Amino acid sequence: xxxxxxxxxxxxxxxxxxxxxxxxPAVKLTAITSRGEAGQRVSDxxxxxxRRVDLNFVAPEDAALEQCDVVFFxxxxxxxxxxxxxxxxxxxxxxxxxxxxxxxxxxxxxWYGMSHAAPExxxxxxxxxxxxxxxxxxxxxxxxxxxxxxxxxxxxxLPLIEADAVALDHLIADAKSGVSGAGxxxxxxxxxxxxxxxxxxxxxxxxxxxxxxxxxxxxxAGGRDIGLTFVPHLxxxxxxxxxxxxxxxxxxxxxxxxxxxxxxxFAGETFIDVMPPGSHPETRSVRAxxxxxxxxxxxxxxxxxxxxxxxxxxxxxxxxxxVQNMNIMFGEEESLGLTMTPVSP
Numbered sequence: 001x002x003x004x005x006x007x008x009x010x011x012x013x014x015x016x017x018x019x020x021x022x023x024x025p026a027v028k029l030t031a032i033t034s035r036g037e038a039g040q041r042v043s044d045x046x047x048x049x050x051r052r053v054d055l056n057f058v059a060p061e062d063a064a065l066e067q068c069d070v071v072f073f074x075x076x077x078x079x080x081x082x083x084x085x086x087x088x089x090x091x092x093x094x095x096x097x098x099x100x101x102x103x104x105x106x107x108x109x110x111w112y113g114m115s116h117a118a119p120e121x122x123x124x125x126x127x128x129x130x131x132x133x134x135x136x137x138x139x140x141x142x143x144x145x146x147x148x149x150x151x152x153x154x155x156x157x158l159p160l161i162e163a164d165a166v167a168l169d170h171l172i173a174d175a176k177s178g179v180s181g182a183g184x185x186x187x188x189x190x191x192x193x194x195x196x197x198x199x200x201x202x203x204x205x206x207x208x209x210x211x212x213x214x215x216x217x218x219x220x221a222g223g224r225d226i227g228l229t230f231v232p233h234l235x236x237x238x239x240x241x242x243x244x245x246x247x248x249x250x251x252x253x254x255x256x257x258x259x260x261x262x263x264x265x266f267a268g269e270t271f272i273d274v275m276p277p278g279s280h281p282e283t284r285s286v287r288a289x290x291x292x293x294x295x296x297x298x299x300x301x302x303x304x305x306x307x308x309x310x311x312x313x314x315x316x317x318x319x320x321x322x323v324q325n326m327n328i329m330f331g332e333e334e335s336l337g338l339t340m341t342p343v344s345p
Contacts, residue, residue, distance in 0.1 A: 003067065004072065033060045078117075079100070093143070099112060099144075107215070128145045145322045145325060149230070149243070153243050160247055166250060168226055172231075175243040177235065213228060240287065242309075246305070266294070288340060289342040
């Protein structure tokens with residue numbers, strides 16, 4: 001059994017990790033930390049986990065995390081980098097669901113406004129998008145779990161860039177997220193009365209996920225520069241991300257050719273579902289699952305390709321992808337513990 005610990009288990013990604021790992025046949029949950037809730041039963045805070053998780057929250061210093069096989073950090077940015085080196089030295093695999101190991105040192109300091117506490121680990125940390133980095137993930141000690149927006153956007157653009165089929169200087173990602181993407185913290189903008197019956201863009205001048213997406217797509221493009229306009233939006237729903245992606249075709253690919261390109265690229269990928277021609281995937285079709293559903297269009301036969309990519313931001317965009325990565329790191333079947341059917345309605 002894989003002995004797993006979670007640092008920061010009171011947020012949405014933390015409880016989602018608990019939900020998934022509690023049913024994972026190869027995992028034993030051994031520790032869940034929270035300074036503020038130390039001593040409280042997990043199932044008292046999250047009644048949905050009654051009879052599923054029999055643990056109390058403990059303070060991080062009392063959690064004996066070095067005795068785990070893997071530790072997930074479901075914490076704010078800047079926490080994992082302070083503890084990862086000691087855990088890795090003790091032979092513990094680290095999976096960080098925040099941004100501490102996604103960017104290089106200069107990028108981290110620019111976009112997150114703090115010095116990096118473990119720059120020596122940045123060079124070896126592996127970016128955990130399985131559909132691109134599966135071979136490196138298998139050998140990783142420290143893994144940077146991708147952000148939710150970057151997952152939906154990169155998967156949608158991936159086949160086009162790999163095939164050198166679009167201009168790289170003018171990509172557009174118009175993405176929408178449910179309010180759970182902002183976390184469980186109290187914030188006026190996320191109150192029901194503020195978020196419902198409304199719709200807004202934010203971070204237009206520069207969102208923290210922009211450099212992560214550019215970096216990932218640049219690697220796919222062999223190091224070439226990526227010209228990307230990324231505009232996130234807040235929608236009045238709890239879960240889900242819908243990314244509408246635009247690119248200018250540079251090759252003579254019909255809509256049928258594009259369909260084949262996507263189907264071929266993602267053939268054998270358990271969690272990527274390329275929809276039939278003409279489809280418009282909905283966020284509810286992936287709710288509470290680790291799936292990404294994709295549809296590709298070429299409107300009016302023009303030179304613009306439009307890709308629709310939907311995920312659950314808390315699962316494929318966070319906790320589910322983290323468990324998918326753990327399975328790969330420990331040589332388990334990649335879909336183990338992740339075969340849950342989407343919830344509808």
